[in-house]
Amino acid sequence: MFILKNEIQFDMAHYLSGYEGKCKNIHGHRYRLIVKVASKTLHEGGQLRGMVDDFGNIKKVLKEIKEYFDHKLVLEDNEEGRKLADKLSELPNAFSILMLPYRTTAEEMSRHIYHMIKEKGINVREVELFETPTNSCIYMED
């Protein structure tokens, strides 16, 4: 089994809707995302001969993921989130807001990111998303 590993980091603000504790406040994280791409075999010919995949292909997809989340205020697409987005849109500053259909925990985000990578045709094996230097969630499927 061959496993390629690559990582990116991005900054994002969020809060946990319906949560009692510090995370109910809007706060930010520097997320660290580690992606593993696996294959039992290597390409036997052409441009990718001797490779699982071109590191450049993986980097391109990770760059798109970074741009999707980086420096956004991410809100859950529920009544509270939509109200907050409406209020913020009244201000002259055009904040970059991303609405997502889930509570933005490391678990939900890592599953979402796994599928974003898979949809780009990358044979992702697992993603590990660090929300802090010591807390991470690993998501993989069989």
Ligand SMILES: [Zn+2]
């Ligand atoms: Zn948080």
